[in-house]
Amino acid sequence: MLAWxxxxxIATYSAPPAEGWTYRVRLTFDGDLPLLGGQRGKAEVRLxxxxxxxEASEALAARIEPEAFEILFNGEPLPLTLEDARPYLxxxxxxxxxxxxxxxxDAPELAVPVRIPGLHPKRLPETVLLPIELPQGDLVRGAxxxxxxxxxxxxxxxxxxxxxVVGERLSIDLRVTQDSAAFEDEALxxxxxxxxxxxxxxxxxxxxxxxxxxxxxxAVTSFTLKGSAVTTVEPLRGGRPSxxxxxxxxxxxLEAGSKAR
Numbered sequence: 001m002l003a004w005x006x007x008x009x010i011a012t013y014s015a016p017p018a019e020g021w022t023y024r025v026r027l028t029f030d031g032d033l034p035l036l037g038g039q040r041g042k043a044e045v046r047l048x049x050x051x052x053x054x055e056a057s058e059a060l061a062a063r064i065e066p067e068a069f070e071i072l073f074n075g076e077p078l079p080l081t082l083e084d085a086r087p088y089l090x091x092x093x094x095x096x097x098x099x100x101x102x103x104x105x106d107a108p109e110l111a112v113p114v115r116i117p118g119l120h121p122k123r124l125p126e127t128v129l130l131p132i133e134l135p136q137g138d139l140v141r142g143a144x145x146x147x148x149x150x151x152x153x154x155x156x157x158x159x160x161x162x163x164x165v166v167g168e169r170l171s172i173d174l175r176v177t178q179d180s181a182a183f184e185d186e187a188l189x190x191x192x193x194x195x196x197x198x199x200x201x202x203x204x205x206x207x208x209x210x211x212x213x214x215x216x217x218x219a220v221t222s223f224t225l226k227g228s229a230v231t232t233v234e235p236l237r238g239g240r241p242s243x244x245x246x247x248x249x250x251x252x253x254l255e256a257g258s259k260a261r
Contacts, residue, residue, distance in 0.1 A: 011139045011170055012098035013130065014218025015060045020052040021219070022067065023128050026251040027119065032231075032244035034114045034188040039073075046070040047089075049128050056095055059103055064125040065091040088112070088121040100130040102150075112153075113189045115182050117203050117229035118248050120153040127151065128252050131223040132160060132172060132211050141165050154180035156205070163210075170213040174225065178205040184233070199236055205229040207248070223252040 025047040033039050048068035054061035069085040071078050092107040107122040126149075133147040143162045148155050156178035164171040182190050183197035191197050207227020214221045231244040 010137065011134050011213055011215050012218060013060060013096065013100050013134070014098075015053040016051045016062050016219075018053060020050055022255045023047075023049045023051065024253045024255060025049060025128055026249075028249040028251075029116055029119070029246055030248075031228075031246035033246065034116065034184070034244070038188055041074045044072045046072075049125070051129055054093055059095045059097065061093060061095045062129060063091055063093045064129060065089070089124065092122075092125045094125060094129060096130055098134075099136065100133045102126050102130060115153070115184075115190045115201070117180070117205050117231065117246060118152040118178070118207075118227075118250075120150075123150045123152060127250065129219075131220055131225075131250075131252065132158070132174065132213070134213070135160075139165070139170060151176065151178055151205075152180075154178055168215040169221075170215070172211045172213060174209045174211060176205070176207045176209075176225065176227065179203070180205070194236065197236055200234045201231050201244075202234070203229050203231040205248075209250070217254070219254060220252075221254040223250065225250040 027045040028042065030042040031040065033041060033043060047066055049064055050067045051062045051064045054063050066082060066085060066089045069082040071080050088110060090107060092105065094105055095103040097103060105122065105126060110121060112120065133149060135143065135145040139162055141162055141164060144160065146159050148157055156176050159175045161173045162170055163173050181200060181202045183194055184199050184201050185191050185196060186198045205227060207225050209225035211220050212222045226249045229246045229248060232241055233244065234241045
C-alpha cells in the first residue's frame, strides 16, 4: 500500500505516444522590439508544433516540427508563411531524461540576426515539450525546488513550487530570472565580436507562471509564463546609455485530444 501511494506522488516525463501530440503555442512580445532598426509595438507568434516518439537507448526522445505558423504585428498579419518559418524551425530531435533534463538537441546553431529576450528557435522545442524540470523522488503539495534551464539563447534560473496535487494533475507555480548580454550593430542586429558592434546590450528578464503536469500522459499539458525584460544599451563609442523595455508571454497547450500514454 505504501509503495502504491509513493508511486502516485512521483512525476516523470514520457515520450509522446505513437500517434503523437500537437501543441498550440502563442508567444507575445509587447514593447521595444529590436526589429527594422527598432520598433515599438506588439508581436504575436502563433504556432502548432507536432511531436512524435523516436527510439533511443537509455533516454527518452521526441521529434518536433511545426505544422502551422502565423505572426502578427500590432494585430495585423505579416506576409510570412509556414514555409518561411521552416528554415528557423526545422524538424528537431530532443533526447531527455524522465525529469525533463535535455540531453541533446540536434537543431542547427542558426545565426539569428535579432535578439528577443526569452526567444531562440533552437530552444523553442525544449520550452514547448519540456518547460519544467521535475525533482527526483516524491512530488507532493508544497514541494519546492530549483533548476537552471535555457530560455531563449541564455540560461535562466527557475524556482518551482507544487501548489496542488489533484489525482493525476500537478499544478506548479514558477518564477524565473535571467541575465544575458550581446553585442549589437547600429541596426540592433546581433554581431559576434566587439569590433563589429556599436553597443553592448545587457538584459535582465524576470517572470512568473504556472505549469500543469499530467502524470497519466507524462507531459506538461499547459504552461504559461509572463514577465518583462529590461535591456540596457551602452554605446561603445560615446553616447548615453538607453533602455528597452519588453513584456513577454508564453502560452503553451497540449491539445485536449492528445491521448494518455
